[in-house]
Amino acid sequence: MRGGHHLLTAGVTALAPAIWGSTYLVTTEWLPPDRPLLATTVRALPGGLVLLALTCLLPTGPWWWRSLVLGTLNIGAFNVLLFVAAYRLPGGIAAMVMAVQPMIVLILSALLIGDKIRGTHVVACLLGAAGVAMLVIRRTGALSTVGVVAALAGAACMAVGITLTKRWGRPDRVGLLPFTAWQLIAGGLVSLPFTLILEGLPAALTGTNLLGFAYLTSFGAVLSYALWFRGIERLPALAVSFLALGSPIVxxxxxxxxxxxxxxxxxxxxxxxxxxxxxxxQTRPPGSRR
Structure with a gap:
């Protein structure tokens, strides 16, 4: 992949974490309080069903369980943990804790994909973590232990999801939209029973709540995840993982x-x-090609 095309692809992919960065504001200002599981389910499931209805393509063979695994890691479990962290921690602190994600990807991509760990990668990890710390650190009171653990677990889910998505790729002759739909539906179905059992449905929703859910479904799920999976296909796993650091900036x-x-x-x-x-x-060794 040529340098200019590589940076253009990275720029388009970066729109996904930019949208996710707005999740913190939408969660705290527009959504019903203390409903992370509901937010996760409504974010993923409706958009996935709409995409599936438009594409009319179901998984085959091993892609049934692979879609379940990827949907759980990339969407279901990750978003539950994201919303738990967003509810229990200041948005910036949650983002700071999750900044360890590129470091996890650096190790996993070396073990599972065979990518070489370069000195530039290590420097980038340290610099990125330091940048997020400087960006979001504030004097705060005691932090929620549950929130910190949720943020760390969310970072691990995203890291494993990126690495496995890169390793498995996408089925032949399957477009990006059905591939996105499978994962959105899987993630939504994983979180749905927990939503109904642990939280239940709110007695009433305000117009602001509905607007927030609509935003999460359309931009926060369908558009952003399609761009994200496209980027994982075309960029190195570590390069994609660093783009997620745009979320705390936004x-x-x-x-x-x-x-x-x-x-x-x-x-x-x-x-x-x-x-x-x-x-x-985003830098690549001399002579490297897609």
Missing amino acids: ATLLGYLFLRQKLATVQIVGVIAIIVAVLLA
Whole structure:
């Protein structure tokens, strides 16, 4: 893949974590309080069913269980943990904890895909984590242990999901939309029984709640995951994982714009550090090709 095309693909893929970065604001401001499982199910299942109805293509052979595994890791379990972290931690702190995800991908891609660990990758991991810390660190009270554990587990889910999606690829003659639909449906079905048993359905929803759910389904699931899976196909696993660091940048900027949160100099330095880390992760060895 040529350098210009590689960066263009990375830029398009980066739209997905940019959308996910808005999840923190939507969760805290628009959705019913303390409903992470409901948010996960409504985010994934309706959009997946719509895509399946449009494409009319079901998995075959091993792709039944592979779709279940990928849907659980990439969407079902990941989003449950994401929303638990978002409800129990400040959005920036949740993003900071989940910044360990590229480091996990670095190890898994070496073990499962055979990618070589380069010094540039290690520097990018450290720089990216430091940038996220500078971007979101604030003086806060005691942090929720459940929230921190959920954020760490969510990072692990995303890392394993990226690596397995890259390793297994996509079935022959199956388009990106049905591939996305299978995972959205699998993720939604995994979270559905937990939603009904542990949370139940709210007695009433406001217009703002409905708007928030509509946003999560359309942009936060269908569009973003289609772009994300496209990027995993075309980019190295580690390069894709670093693009997820754009999420805390967007979360911080939205907090500055809509919640009147101040943007300190150290946070600006953090943004620059993350951008440099992402660019370092996109570099490829001389002579490498897709």
